[in-house]
Amino acid sequence: MVLKYDSSGVLLWQRFFSGAGFTPDEGVCVVTDSKNNVIIGANYWNAQPPGGSDFAIFKYDPSGKLLWSETFDGPDHSADETEAILVSSADEIYLVGTTYSNFNGYDIAVLKYSDSGSLLWSKIHNDSLNSVDIAYSIISDNDNNIYVGGLSSGKMLILKMKPNGTIIRKIKQQYMSAEFMYKDQNSNFYVTGFGSQLNITGYRTIKYDSTGSIIWSNVYGGLDNLNNFPKSQAINHNGFVGVTGRSISSPLQYYDFATVMYDHNGSEIGSKRFGRPYFTEETAGCGFDSSGNLYVAGYYQPGGTSEDYCLIKYASAIGITPISVEIPSHFSLSQNYPNPFNPATKICFSIPAVETTRRVAILKIYDVLGNEVTTLVNQQLTPGTYSVDWDASNHPSGVYFYRLTAGEFIQTNKMILLK
Structure with missing residues (x-):
C-alpha cells in the first residue's frame, strides 16, 4: 500500500499492489524523482513455479496514477529481496537487494532502469567462494558513480560502480556491516552498521573520504557493549551524525530506543535512551530538520500489550x-x-x-x-x-x-x- 499526505497530514491518495493470491507482497523503500513522481521498491510474489518473491518497482505520478511497474526474477528463480532504491540526477533508477541461488547461495543484485521503466542492466555479485553476500544500502557521488553497501563473509563490503555497472573499487572492513550510507557535498561518505571496535559492540559508524580512506570511526555500545542494533542514520548540514536503534536495557533484557550523536570530527556529543521497564521499544528511522533538531520515529508500548507509534524530537545537540x-x-x-x-x-x-x-x-x-x-x-x-x-x-x-x-x-x- 502507498499513501500520500499533504503537509498538513491530509490523505491525498492511496494505492494498493498485490501479487498472486493471498501472498506476502511488501513495500520496502520509496523515493521521488525530479518530477515528483513516486517510485516504490518492493517484494512481489511470483505466481509461476517455483514461486517465491521477486524484485519489483512501481512508479506513480504526483496524482497517484500508475505510470509503470516492473518485476525482476533472479537467476535461480528463487527468493529475491529488495533492500534499497536510488534515483540518479537523470531520473534513472537503481534497485539493490539480495538474490538466492542453489549453487552460489546469497548474492548481491544491482538493477538499473531507465526513467520509462526499461531494464538497462543487471549485475549479480558473488564476492568470493560462494560466500554469503547481502546488500543493504545504496548512494551515489558527484560523478554519478554508485556505492552499494552490504555484507560478505561476515565483513563489510562496499562496491563502487560506474554508471554502466563496472566495479571500480571494493571497500572492506572487519567486524562491521554497511547497513546505512550517506554522502556529503564533499563526496565523503558515512557508513553505519552493526559492528565492533575496541571491544565495544553496537552501532559502528565510519566516515570515509572519496578514495575510501577512513577519516574517523566510532561505536556506541549502549549499556552492555553488546546488544545494540542500529536502525537508521542521518547527517545534518554541520556534518553531525545521528544514529538510532534498539539497545538492551540491561539487566531487564528489554529493548529501548537508543540514539547517539557525533560531531564532525567523530567525537560523541551525547546519547539518549527512551523506554519503559519490562516493555520493548523499536526505532524505525531518524532525520534532521533545517535547524539541526533530530527526530526519531518508532513504536513503543505505553501500557498493556498494544503498541503505539512514537515520535521524539531532540534538541540540535543531544545533551544540550x-x-x-x-x-x-x-x-x-x-x-x-x-x-x-x-x-x-x-x-x-x-x-x-x-x-x-x-x-x-x-x-x-x-x-x-x-x-x-x-x-x-x-x-x-x-x-x-x-x-x-x-x-x-x-x-x-x-x-x-x-x-x-x-x-x-x-x-x-x-x-x-x-x-
Whole structure:
C-alpha cells in the first residue's frame, strides 16, 4: 500500500499492489524523482513455479496514477529481496537487494532502469567462494558513480560502480556491516552498521573520504557493549551524525530506543535512551530538520500489550539543554557540578546577544596532559543559558579540564573524576 499526505497530514491518495493470491507482497523503500513522481521498491510474489518473491518497482505520478511497474526474477528463480532504491540526477533508477541461488547461495543484485521503466542492466555479485553476500544500502557521488553497501563473509563490503555497472573499487572492513550510507557535498561518505571496535559492540559508524580512506570511526555500545542494533542514520548540514536503534536495557533484557550523536570530527556529543521497564521499544528511522533538531520515529508500548507509534524530537545537540529564557549580558562558564563527580557531571554556560559568528560555542574536555578527550558542544546557539552533561564512565579517575570557546571568549575550568 502507498499513501500520500499533504503537509498538513491530509490523505491525498492511496494505492494498493498485490501479487498472486493471498501472498506476502511488501513495500520496502520509496523515493521521488525530479518530477515528483513516486517510485516504490518492493517484494512481489511470483505466481509461476517455483514461486517465491521477486524484485519489483512501481512508479506513480504526483496524482497517484500508475505510470509503470516492473518485476525482476533472479537467476535461480528463487527468493529475491529488495533492500534499497536510488534515483540518479537523470531520473534513472537503481534497485539493490539480495538474490538466492542453489549453487552460489546469497548474492548481491544491482538493477538499473531507465526513467520509462526499461531494464538497462543487471549485475549479480558473488564476492568470493560462494560466500554469503547481502546488500543493504545504496548512494551515489558527484560523478554519478554508485556505492552499494552490504555484507560478505561476515565483513563489510562496499562496491563502487560506474554508471554502466563496472566495479571500480571494493571497500572492506572487519567486524562491521554497511547497513546505512550517506554522502556529503564533499563526496565523503558515512557508513553505519552493526559492528565492533575496541571491544565495544553496537552501532559502528565510519566516515570515509572519496578514495575510501577512513577519516574517523566510532561505536556506541549502549549499556552492555553488546546488544545494540542500529536502525537508521542521518547527517545534518554541520556534518553531525545521528544514529538510532534498539539497545538492551540491561539487566531487564528489554529493548529501548537508543540514539547517539557525533560531531564532525567523530567525537560523541551525547546519547539518549527512551523506554519503559519490562516493555520493548523499536526505532524505525531518524532525520534532521533545517535547524539541526533530530527526530526519531518508532513504536513503543505505553501500557498493556498494544503498541503505539512514537515520535521524539531532540534538541540540535543531544545533551544540550536550555535552562533559562533570559538573555545573558555576557559569556560565562560555570563550575561543573557535582565536583568531584562519579561518573557524570553537569556543565553550564551562557551565550549573550552577540553577532552570529560569536555564537558558535565549542566546549571540549581535556585530560591533565592536554589531550582532547571529547567535544560536548560544537555549534551555533541562540542567546541563552545552557547545560550539558558529561558521562565519564569510560574514562579513568583524574583531573580534567573543560574549555568553552565562542568567538574571542575562551575560559577553562578544572574538574575531578573520582571512582
